[in-house]
Amino acid sequence: MIGMDLLSVLSYNLLFGRGKILYFGPLAVSMAAGYGVFVTRDWTGSYLLSLPVGLILASGISLVFAWMALRLTDDAIGILSLAVSLGAMAVILNWNSVTGGAMGITRIPRMQGIESLPAFAIASIVIGLGWAWLMLQVDRSRIGRNLKALSEHSEAAASVGISRARTYVIAFLIAGIGVTLSNVLYPQYLGLVYPSDFGFQYLVFFMMCVIAGKPGSVPGVTIATILLALVKEGIRFIDLPISLVGPLRLMIYGLILIIALYVRRKEMFPVQRTV
Amino acid sequence: MQLLLNALIAGSFAALLASGLALVYGVMGVFNLALGQMALIGGYVCWWCVAVAGLPLPVAIVCSLVVSLILAWISFDLFVQPFQRRHRFLPIVTTIALSMLLDGLILIVFHEEPRSILASGQRLLHIGDAILSVEQLVLICVTILFLSVLVWVLTSTPFGRKVRATVQHPEAATSLGMNGPLLRRSLFILSALCAACGGIYVGIDQNLSPTLGMHLTVKAYAAVIAGGRGSLKGAILFAFIIALLEQLAIGLPWFGVYIPAGYQGTVALLVIVILLLWKPEGVFGSRLRSS
Structure with missing residues (x-):
């Protein structure tokens, strides 16, 4: 789980943490990637064909979010990315013939070479840590520096030639790739793609x-x-009791989030630097 | 006719939520993403008072509003005010945390079963070929009356002028002696009370369910954003427009095909997303006045 969580969380960190973009859309990207890959695999029986489909769908929806981030005010992108996620969930729940509706897609086999649980765990950890290293490189690269500059003072960043559109498109695409990788692995671990795995509490976890x-x-x-x-x-x-575990998890997440935010309140959205 | 009546019922409820939000967003620039859960708490407390404690409905509504007022007061002090001072976006995240806490609390206290405040069957009225229950008619009338009073207060009273001045230029309004902190607290509580009324509305008209929270919040905010920052009339109008779009989406055949009911909310929200991509400041949005 740690390896798979690292993929999603570090991708989200690039946009929400580094770019300070009020973006709540990773759930929609996850749904596009997860269902894209495993619906195609169901039809073709091949991971080789299904992986590009998932990647294309996730990239497509990431580009839509990038466009929204460029066009809308910061708080509007937050709300409307949530709206798009709710819309994607409605499609998944209602398009029974393709997505399996509330039951999801079952009997998903693991890829060749990672069929056993230990092999799968090692692969997940290696991919997760590899992604962490890659994200560190992105953070230190021009894209990372540009994102930081845009989040600190967008007008000043634009005046020194930083293209907001180019930076956002690249950052959203990178984040989309991370989310796709995570959603290729997670259903293989469980053996199914299940709509509840794209619930709001996962966004809160990120x-x-x-x-x-x-x-x-x-x-x-x-x-x-x-x-x-x-x-x-x-x-x-x-x-x-099982009926208490779910609500308790929600409350623990809420408590950790508010405590973390209280501690990090100066760093989450720093006050704009002025001269 | 039935579609229009359905839109009026759903729109009145959404307008209740959106009107309070429009004020809070206009004055404070703050989004409260726990609003749907606050609405549900209002509805569930009313249900508990009627179904479990056996209180008459008017008393239950008063109890529910008192609980909602206390909840809003505490939420403002713990989750909004300390963070809003640092950055106006922080409360968006803190209220997400609050929504998780309230979701958990609702599930533990009221469980997952759907709850309806009025257990007995509704009395039906026939208007032409459309059907409306007496309860729905009363709810629509009361909501429209309440919203009209709210609009009148904001456009024709000294309090309304203060609110509008603070929406247009917060610093200038404070420099003229307006009590900003008190105004912000009052409006936050007012929006929570509007939400509680919305929750009671849902509990009387349909069923309360713990999973409704985020849908209610997103739909209400979509109306506020589409209406334009700080525009109360815009928010109310778009609450009704979204409700109408939802009804038209599934109630009429589109190119000979009916859209399944499960897509009802999605179609309307996607129309709002497209509208905002075309006009990002909202339909009735205005820019900050400056000199």
Whole structure:
């Protein structure tokens, strides 16, 4: 789980943590990627054909979000990216013949070479840590620096020649690739794609990791993701009635998020620098 | 006719939520993403008072509004004010945390089963070939009356002038002696009370369900954003437009095919997304006045 969470969280960190873009759309990208890959695999029986389909769908919806981020005010992109996610969920739940509706897609086999659980776990960890290294490089690259400059003072950044459109498009596409990788692995771990796995609480988990780990910091967010993934999985083992575990998890997420935000309130949205 | 009546019913409820939000967003620039859960708490408390405690409906509504007022007051002090001072976007995230806490609380206290405030069957009226229940008629009339009073207060009273001045230029309004902090707190509580009324409306007209929260919030905010920042009339108008779009989407054949009911909300929200991509400041939005 840690490897798969790292892929999604670090991708979200690039936009929400580093770019300070009020973007709540990773759920929609996850749905496009997950269902794109596994519906195609169901039809063709081949991962080789289905992976590009998932990637194209995730990239497409990421580009739509990038366009929205360029066109709309910051708070409007937040709300409307949520609206798009709700819309994507409605499509998944109602297009039964393709998505399997509320039952999802079942009997998903693992890729060749990672059929056993230990092999799958090692592959996930390696891919997750590889993605963390890649995100560190992106953060130190021109794209990372441009995103930071745009988040600090967009007009000043534009005046020194930083293209907001180019930076956002590249950042959203990179984040889309990370989310796709995560959603290729996770259904293989469970053996199914299930609509509840794209619920709002997963977005809150991503936010929690980004804020707790220090928004924008790849090492910080990586450590926070590892620790919070352990907490997330640990909740399963609390000896409580099953009807209480779900609500309790929501409340624990809410509490961790508000505490993390209180501690990081100066770093999440820094006050604009002025002369 | 039935589609229009359905749109009027759904629109009145959405307008209740959107009107309070338009004020809070206009004055504070703050989004409260726990609004749907606040509406549900209002509805569930009313249901509990009627179904479990056996109180008459008017008393239950008063109890529900009191609980909502206390909840809004505490939420403002803990989740909005300390963060809003640092950055206006922080409350968006803090209210997401609040929504998770309230979601968990609702599930633990009221469970997942749908709850309806009025257990007995509704009395039906026939208007032409359309059907409307007496309860729905009363709810629509009360909501329209309430919204009319709200618009009148904002356009024709000294309090309304203060609110509009603060929407147009917060610093200038404060420099003229307006009590900004008190105004912000009052409006936040007013929006939570509007939401609670919306929750009670849903509980009387349909069923309360814990999963409704985020849908209610997103739909209400879509109306506020499409209406334009700080435009109360715009928010109310778009609440009704979204409700009408939802009804038209599934109630009429499109190119000979009926859209399944599950897509009802999605179609309207996508229309709003497209509208905003075309006109990002909203239809009735105005820019900050400057000299």
